Amino acid sequence: SSWFRNIDQAPKDPILGVTEAFLADQSPSKVNVGVGAYRDDNGKPVVLDCVREAEKRVAGSQFMEYLPMGGSIKMVEESLKLAYGENSEFIKDKRIAAVQALSGTGACRLFAAFQQRFHPNTQIYIPVPTWANHHNIWRDAGVPLKTFRYYYPESRGLDFAGLMEDIKNAPDGSFFLLHACAHNPTGVDPTEEQWREISSLIKSKGHFPFFDMAYQGFASGNLERDAKAISIFLEDGHLIGLAQSYAKNMGLYGQRVGCLSVLCEDEKQAVAVKSQLQLISRPMYSNPPLHGALIVSTVLGDPELKKLWLEEVKVMADRIIGMRTTLRENLEKRGSPLPWQHITNQIGMFCYSGMTPEQVDRLTSEFHIYMTRNGRISMAGINSGNVGYIADAIHEVTK
Numbered sequence: 001s002s003w004f005r006n007i008d009q010a011p012k013d014p015i016l017g018v019t020e021a022f023l024a025d026q027s028p029s030k031v032n033v034g035v036g037a038y039r040d041d042n043g044k045p046v047v048l049d050c051v052r053e054a055e056k057r058v059a060g061s062q063f064m065e066y067l068p069m070g071g072s073i074k075m076v077e078e079s080l081k082l083a084y085g086e087n088s089e090f091i092k093d094k095r096i097a098a099v100q101a102l103s104g105t106g107a108c109r110l111f112a113a114f115q116q117r118f119h120p121n122t123q124i125y126i127p128v129p130t131w132a133n134h135h136n137i138w139r140d141a142g143v144p145l146k147t148f149r150y151y152y153p154e155s156r157g158l159d160f161a162g163l164m165e166d167i168k169n170a171p172d173g174s175f176f177l178l179h180a181c182a183h184n185p186t187g188v189d190p191t192e193e194q195w196r197e198i199s200s201l202i203k204s205k206g207h208f209p210f211f212d213m214a215y216q217g218f219a220s221g222n223l224e225r226d227a228k229a230i231s232i233f234l235e236d237g238h239l240i241g242l243a244q245s246y247a248k249n250m251g252l253y254g255q256r257v258g259c260l261s262v263l264c265e266d267e268k269q270a271v272a273v274k275s276q277l278q279l280i281s282r283p284m285y286s287n288p289p290l291h292g293a294l295i296v297s298t299v300l301g302d303p304e305l306k307k308l309w310l311e312e313v314k315v316m317a318d319r320i321i322g323m324r325t326t327l328r329e330n331l332e333k334r335g336s337p338l339p340w341q342h343i344t345n346q347i348g349m350f351c352y353s354g355m356t357p358e359q360v361d362r363l364t365s366e367f368h369i370y371m372t373r374n375g376r377i378s379m380a381g382i383n384s385g386n387v388g389y390i391a392d393a394i395h396e397v398t399k
């Protein structure tokens with residue numbers, strides 16, 4: 001019968017659709033600076049040595065039983081230590097409700113579903129711009145969405161005044177989505193001092209902060225530094241929600257392994273919240289995947305492997321930081337009339353270049369360079385072999 005006749009083709013995903021177009025391009029000089037996935041200086045994906053070692057230890061040595069609905073207890077415990085601190089009082093007091101999630105996306109979606117169930121009429125404010133999928137996640141969870149100013153095009157920096165005004169003008173007790181570090185797509189993070197002001201304003205308004213921390217360790221190369229915003233909010237006495245991902249900082253992209261945590265007022269509340277998170281996940285996917293959790297637990301549970309991981313995350317972060325300087329110098333060397341210091345001011349996986357969608361289209365059609373139409377460059381796609389070519393192309397379309 002006519003069940004599916006009136007179903008339209010869905011629009012291409014603004015990020016993953018770029019990868020599809022890149023893969024379809026047969027040009028030998030094609031370059032992918034679209035999806036935020038790390039590549040080494042040869043343009044190749046990386047499996048970290050600590051992960052390879054963990055896989056060796058795990059391979060064939062474990063049963064493949066179901067995990068509990070809340071996932072791997074060990075992986076969750078280790079994740080909380082990374083975000084809340086090795087000796088966190090909140091961990092000791094069992095005030096954190098936490099479950100393994102399907103990477104960062106799954107953690108955000110599980111929280112959105114939880115928020116919809118227990119605060120159905122409370123809006124969440126998300127930054128402008130933000131990761132494209134944030135809109136989809138909270139929209140599909142049925143949560144009323146609002147936006148707050150974040151990026152200031154003129155300076156290619158933070159619109160701190162606008163951000164603070166929007167936080168102040170939001171109804172008391174709103175939810176706010178905050179990128180803990182390496183803001184996607186702008187690479188613009190508040191300074192420590194600005195985070196302190198944001199924290200005290202959010203506290204005075206009784207807002208609830210939800211942090212999406214998809215890049216801990218990947219931004220600065222230092223895990224504590226990248227979680228500084230979280231510790232500032234914890235010092236200020238906030239309850240928080242937090243999405244963690246091991247996609248980028250441990251290179252476990254396709255393993256879909258992450259963690260959702262909600263800091264509560266006491267253990268009793270945390271037990272109740274965790275039980276509700278499990279009740280929501282059970283009909284969604286029942287229980288999360290085993291393999292990635294075993295890798296993360298093995299890496300973080302062994303001091304030697306954890307130390308190796310910290311070194312390897314820093315290598316990835318440092319390569320990107322180095323490429324920022326190289327790209328900026330290449331553009332300046334070509335006599336570009338535009339300012340490019342934002343390339344080195346910004347942090348994390350992405351550079352928000354400031355190029356227009358039309359300029360991006362020209363990069364693709366004339367130079368086979370692929371990036372999202374908002375002008376975001378995934379810096380990991382740049383290496384010493386293609387940085388000159390990319391600089392030539394950007395100069396050509398922006399001069």
Ligand SMILES: Cc1ncc(COP(=O)(O)O)c(CN[C@@H](CCC(=O)O)C(=O)O)c1O
Pocket residue numbers: 015016034035036037102103104105106131133179184212214245246247253258
């Ligand atoms: C801020 C933020 N949160 C969550 C995620 C989700 O990552 P998980 O793989 O679910 O842990 C990403 C990944 N954004 C990248 C990767 C591609 C994508 O999923 O869009 C990006 O924006 O290119 C992200 O940038």
